[in-house]
Amino acid sequence: MNQKVIIFDFDGTIADTVDALVSIANRLALEFGYIQITPEELAILRGLTSREIMKYSGISVFRVPFLVKKVKGELKSKIVDLKPIPGIEEALFNLHYQGYKLGIITSNSQENVTSFLKLNHLDTLFDFIYSGVTIFGKTTIINNVLRQKQLKAKDVIYVGDETRDIEASKKANIQVVAVTWGFNSPEALASYNPNFLIEEPSQLLDVLENAKKDTVK
Structure with missing residues (x-):
């Protein structure tokens, strides 16, 4: 076998990494045009698929690759604490x-x-x-x-x-x-x-x- x-x-x-990613996402919310994630919002998001999260947050699909790149860059400084x-x-x-x-x-x-x-x-x-x-x-x-x-x-x-x-x-x-x-x-x-x-x-x-x-x- x-x-x-x-x-x-x-x-x-x-x-x-969930808490670190939420913190970074909230800091970038205004720049990328989506709602911030409160504890109540996070509870809702946990029950949604990726597509549903996109729709719920209001972020443009065209901006997602740029957001992901920026999140990964900011997460780099937090790796030592994870x-x-x-x-x-x-x-x-x-x-x-x-x-x-x-x-x-x-x-x-x-x-x-x-x-x-x-x-x-x-x-x-x-x-x-x-x-x-x-x-x-x-x-x-x-x-x-x-x-x-x-x-x-x-x-x-x-x-x-x-x-x-x-x-x-x-x-x-x-x-x-x-x-x-x-x-x-x-x-x-x-x-x-x-x-x-x-x-x-x-x-x-x-x-x-x-x-x-x-x-x-």
Whole structure:
């Protein structure tokens, strides 16, 4: 049997970046013409898809790439203060020791991700990091990674915290584990019917072992 490859989202899945990203987004709200995010607004946004958030915020779709670039630039100065999601470090080391091949696909910059991993002594665990701006989904990037790494869809599982991660994984014909500790609410994630829905990083190894058994059958 081929080695299982686990591809992780970064923001909200490995790194606890939600508060930092909200802070940056609020500071840029006037410049880019969208509403600021109050705690009440954040609760609403957690239940929305990327498309719905765009509509709700009022930002022009043409300005999004420029906003993403600026957010990544500002996040660079905050990397040193960011922490891993509680429990994710142990989970990643366990997966690595069990022989899983780990990778990252993110809309954050490769520089930010690499710096974070090195600061938290996680850089030796990952075989690849792919960065790309994805407004509505990651299907194209996932398919590019599968092609470049010569991976079969049945050997790959994606782990992410947003509905767009589920949507993109399904379009790429790979299994997906949705995690409730990131951006989207458990209810929003469940409505997209991921293969697995987990609440704690400690559950990762169990569900991935189950996924591996399902593949063998």
